[in-house]
Amino acid sequence: DAGITQSPRYKITETGRQVTLMCHQTWSHSYMFWYRQDLGHGLRLIYYSAAADITDKGEVPDGYVVSRSKTENFPLTLESATRSQTSVYFCASSIDGTTEAFFGQGTRLTVV
């Protein structure tokens, strides 16, 4: 199916563990983004990628790592999860970074 998919939809992990959230898009969009959404803060950009092997920090990058070896995939890794990283994470893609973004369904991550 065409679109943007995230996995898993729900994840519970323990403090200090490494966890990777997956994002896959089928449109061959150049730009991909990772956001976190918390009550009172709205969506905040973690990292974005303009193309394969090109990534850059957003507003809240600390504690996160991204990679983009293929255009269609943009995984987000929490190297050592902390309770403050409990959030809903959204992946998005857009054609050129200045037009509308298409969002995945989100991953609800709980760090205990």
Added chain:
Amino acid sequence: EDQVTQSPEALRLQEGESSSLNCSYTVSGLRGLFWYRQDPGKGPEFLFTLYSAGEEKEKERLKATLTKKESFLHITAPKPEDSATYLCAVEGTGGFKTIFGAGTRLFVKA
């Protein structure tokens, strides 16, 4: 620093009662202003892009307008299915870093 403020935080309407949502922004050169709709448990869904002051766009019961400092999302004769959170976002010329507001939660009662 680029900033987006949405008001009100929540809005309760009766079916058919028209109203407007506000999005105030400060940005170093506006590349585009976006409106999204978000249903509970889902990702945001694109509604409109506005690029310059004076521009207007419509879709069904929704109409978005833009000035140099703010945007309005007008909802005419809303229905219960319009209940959702509406997000405003701006893209400045400083880079590909869209800034989102916290959203307005809209409840429409039948």
